[in-house]
Amino acid sequence: MNCSGNNEAICLLDIKKYYKKNKITTNVLKGINLSINQGEMICIMGVSGSGKSTLLNIIAGLLPATSGEYYYDHNKLNINNYHMMEIFRHDKVGVILQKFALIEDLSVYENIALPLKYQKIPSKKIRQKVHSIMKELDLDQKEDYYPDELSGGQQQRVSIARALIKQPELVIADEPTGSLDEENTQKIMAIFQKLNQQGITIIIATHDTNIASLCHRTLFLKNGLIEEKGGYRS
Numbered sequence: 001m002n003c004s005g006n007n008e009a010i011c012l013l014d015i016k017k018y019y020k021k022n023k024i025t026t027n028v029l030k031g032i033n034l035s036i037n038q039g040e041m042i043c044i045m046g047v048s049g050s051g052k053s054t055l056l057n058i059i060a061g062l063l064p065a066t067s068g069e070y071y072y073d074h075n076k077l078n079i080n081n082y083h084m085m086e087i088f089r090h091d092k093v094g095v096i097l098q099k100f101a102l103i104e105d106l107s108v109y110e111n112i113a114l115p116l117k118y119q120k121i122p123s124k125k126i127r128q129k130v131h132s133i134m135k136e137l138d139l140d141q142k143e144d145y146y147p148d149e150l151s152g153g154q155q156q157r158v159s160i161a162r163a164l165i166k167q168p169e170l171v172i173a174d175e176p177t178g179s180l181d182e183e184n185t186q187k188i189m190a191i192f193q194k195l196n197q198q199g200i201t202i203i204i205a206t207h208d209t210n211i212a213s214l215c216h217r218t219l220f221l222k223n224g225l226i227e228e229k230g231g232y233r234s
């Protein structure tokens with residue numbers, strides 16, 4: 001495999017990741033080669049412990065790979081440079097984690113506004129943006145609530161709003177519907193599909209085959225490698 005596709009947003013070459021803990025080494029990713037086009041919606045499946053979160057965190061720039069190459073928009077990222085990866089993440093990526101990762105002592109409004117605080121945006125503009133995304137995600141009555149005063153579905157929508165507020169090119173969602181009921185799952189998938197139609201690249205780790213059926217491609221992680229099932233669905 002090489003990284004030369006015209007429309008390629010992400011290209012991973014021989015990405016390996018191991019963790020060392022108490023002198024035991026776990027080889028989680030054993031040489032991932034993966035090319036994802038701009039505007040694709042990709043699902044990643046695999047049993048618990050197969051490395052889905054590890055792979056997503058590497059792509060999001062939250063975790064350095066042990067070795068391998070990562071190209072984003074045809075540029076090689078310096079995966080071992082924490083500062084550069086942080087800039088990449090702030091600029092390009094919206095991350096939605098399984099456990100919402102909301103900040104408990106910040107209100108809904110403050111949680112959603114947080115990514116904009118890293119940018120030099122006037123507070124009036126921030127207010128407009130936050131209110132607009134809260135409306136879109138059905139959170140407009142909840143501005144002053146704190147995370148523990150919200151249902152699971154509402155917390156997840158706040159974490160989605162926080163990921164989307166800076167209009168990322170790439171959305172990474174780690175089991176975003178893992179703790180949601182059917183109705184909230186459908187709402188969230190509708191949001192992802194709408195974003196995807198706007199051209200945003202989306203990568204979702206999931207155990208839910210219904211969600212996988214909405215993705216263009218599904219990748220299976222097994223024994224540290226990717227198996228791809230099914231052809232491209234557009």
Ligand code: ADP
Nearest residue numbers: 019021026028047048049050051052053054055
């Ligand atoms: P999944 O998301 O598919 O459940 P993970 O990527 O979370 O899988 O974990 C893959 C493997 O890596 C598991 O065996 C897990 O115990 C191990 N692992 C994950 N994070 C760490 C860490 N920080 N230190 C040591 N081992 C880890």
Ligand code: MG
Nearest residue numbers: 052053054174
């Ligand atoms: Mg996981």
